[in-house]
Amino acid sequence: MAQLDIYANRDKDTLEEIPFLIDVQHELHRGLKTRMMIPLVCMEAQHAEIAKLCPVFTIQERTVFASIPEMAAYPVSEIGSKVENLGSERAVLFDAIDFLMHGF
Numbered sequence: 001m002a003q004l005d006i007y008a009n010r011d012k013d014t015l016e017e018i019p020f021l022i023d024v025q026h027e028l029h030r031g032l033k034t035r036m037m038i039p040l041v042c043m044e045a046q047h048a049e050i051a052k053l054c055p056v057f058t059i060q061e062r063t064v065f066a067s068i069p070e071m072a073a074y075p076v077s078e079i080g081s082k083v084e085n086l087g088s089e090r091a092v093l094f095d096a097i098d099f100l101m102h103g104f
Contacts, residue, residue, distance in 0.1 A: 008080030034073040
């Protein structure tokens with residue numbers, strides 16, 4: 001598992017609304033039994049009102065937004081298969097996390 005890898009959501013109850021999760025945890029902490037994940041929510045499911053807080057991406061031809069306020073620790077055993085990596089969007093994602101934590 002690597003930082004900014006995207007994984008399929010395995011939760012059947014939320015799969016349609018949240019098809020993917022993105023790992024934002026640094027590899028230094030790979031020995032932990034959880035990973036800090038951000039849900040990637042379908043644009044059709046919700047409207048992202050604050051673009052800076054919820055950046056938009058296209059993953060496997062689906063438009064999703066990173067629901068930064070819903071970032072949470074997920075057990076490694078419950079994370080699906082890797083589908084992509086958003087390393088090229090590192091600054092956008094961490095700017096959104098900083099905006100949530102610091103308000104600027």
